[in-house]
Amino acid sequence: MSQDTQGGIVLRTIQVEEIIKSIKEMCIEANHFLSPDMDTAMKNAMETEKATLGRQILGQLQDNLKIAGEKMIPICQDTGMTVIFMEIGQEVHFEGGDLEAAINEGVRQGYVEGYLRKSVVSDPLIRENTKDNTPAVIHYQIVSGDRVSITVAPKGFGSENMSRIFMLKPSDGMEGVKEAILAAVKEAGPNACPPMVIGVGIGGTFEKCALMAKQALTRPVGLHSDISYVAQMEEEMLSLINSTGIGPGGLGGTTTALAVNINTYPTHIAGLPVAVNICCHVNRHVVRTI
Numbered sequence: 547m548s549q550d551t552q553g554g555i556v557l558r559t560i561q562v563e564e565i566i567k568s569i570k571e572m573c574i575e576a577n578h579f580l581s582p583d584m585d586t587a588m589k590n591a592m593e594t595e596k597a598t599l600g601r602q603i604l605g606q607l608q609d610n611l612k613i614a615g616e617k618m619i620p621i622c623q624d625t626g627m628t629v630i631f632m633e634i635g636q637e638v639h640f641e642g643g644d645l646e647a648a649i650n651e652g653v654r655q656g657y658v659e660g661y662l663r664k665s666v667v668s669d670p671l672i673r674e675n676t677k678d679n680t681p682a683v684i685h686y687q688i689v690s691g692d693r694v695s696i697t698v699a700p701k702g703f704g705s706e707n708m709s710r711i712f713m714l715k716p717s718d719g720m721e722g723v724k725e726a727i728l729a730a731v732k733e734a735g736p737n738a739c740p741p742m743v744i745g746v747g748i749g750g751t752f753e754k755c756a757l758m759a760k761q762a763l764t765r766p767v768g769l770h771s772d773i774s775y776v777a778q779m780e781e782e783m784l785s786l787i788n789s790t791g792i793g794p795g796g797l798g799g800t801t802t803a804l805a806v807n808i809n810t811y812p813t814h815i816a817g818l819p820v821a822v823n824i825c826c827h828v829n830r831h832v833v834r835t836i
Contacts, residue, residue, distance in 0.1 A: 557639045558692035560836060562648035565640075565696075568834055569652025572698040573628060574660040576830040577620045580611060583766035584743075584829050587804040591741060591794075600799025604741075607794070607827060621828050625662040626700030628653045628682040631761060635691035646684065654678040665703075685757065697764050699831040705742065705824045708734035711756055714818040723748060723820050724783060730822035731787050731803070736796020739826035743767065744787065744806045747821040749813040758809035759823035764831045767805040780806045794827075804829075 580588065588608065595601045614621040630649060642648075657664060657679035666680060667673040689695075710733070712726040727746055734742070747758025770777035783806040793799025804827070813819060 555637065557637055558635070559639045559641050560694060561642040562640055562645060563642055564836060565645065565648045566652040566655065568696060568836060569630070569649055569698060570655040570659070572696065572832045572834060573653055573656025573662070573700065576698050576700050576832040577625045577660065577662050578618055579615055580621065580828060581831055583768060587767040588827065591801045591804060595794065595799055595801045597793060597799035599797055600794045600801060603794035603797055603799070604801065620662060622702060622826070623663060624702035624704060625657070625665065625679070626702045626830065627666055628679060629699045629701050629760065630682050630684045631687070631697040631699070631764065632684065633687045633689050633695040635693045636688050637692040638694055649684055650680045650682055653682045654680050694836045695833065696836070697831060697833045699764055702826060705734070705738040705826040708738045709759070709823045710821070711752065712820045713752065714820055716816065716818050718818055720779070722818070724779070724786070726820050727783055727806070727822055728786055730824065732790060734824050735792055738824045740792055740796055740803065741794055741801045741827050742803045743825045743829040744783070744803055745823040745825065746806065746808040748808060748819070749811040750819060751813070752819055754811055755819040755821040756823070758811060759821035762807035762809045763823060763825045763829060764833070765807045771808055773810065776808050776810060780808050
């Protein structure tokens with residue numbers, strides 16, 4: 547890394563090799579260890595789960611996580627399609643190659659050298675495996691400053707397949723949104739490997755609400771929205787979801803979800819888009835700032 551001055555603006559130069567190295571390491575870490583917030587949430591669930599069978603299932607999940615960490619075995623056999631959020635400071639300049647190629651090279655190295663399952667096909671219909679889990683799904687955001695924040699979130703498709711988008715009418719209001727979230731979770735049932743984390747995006751457009759729901763999954767469990775009514779809705783929906791009885795592994799209990807994270811955005815007067823992106827009990831995400 548170095549600094550350069552252009553037109554009075556101090557630019558911070560980052561070599562793309564550093565991006566490759568970081569993403570490689572993050573792919574391996576995310577697939578072998580729970581993030582601290584998820585680790586705490588899973589341990590808390592063991593203390594609060596009321597059903598005997600539910601506690602047994604949570605205990606088995608804890609055993610799996612312990613073995614994975616000790617023996618460097620992936621915490622889930624589905625090591626996911628790699629979703630990456632890049633927050634890039636506008637005072638950053640990349641050198642040494644193409645940024646997107648570097649991101650995918652980091653994923654390739656992480657999955658090949660980490661002996662992680664390769665789950666990506668090059669064409670959605672022809673379905674030939676790329677054999678290195680690339681390309682990643684990459685979301686870029688330009689922010690102020692001279693830092694780069696990278697979030698690597700491998701997403702398994704047992705839960706991804708159970709996610710939904712609802713194009714509601716404005717008259718459906720808050721109750722319609724709540725009903726949509728609950729309907730998506732009930733439809734997912736055991737297929738999303740509960741206890742789940744529920745990411746919700748409300749507002750924007752068709753694609754914006756889906757992106758917000760995906761990004762909501764990377765918010766630390768227990769950290770609520772700073773919008774008071776949204777934070778209240780998160781708590782209410784978590785309680786309602788945990789009252790469904792789906793439980794750990796879908797076998798019954800009081801811990802169907804560990805968190806409901808909701809993001810909102812302004813929308814059009816004629817619409818109320820809602821996306822529900824469901825993640826399984828590992829909810830993999832690693833964050834690193836360069």
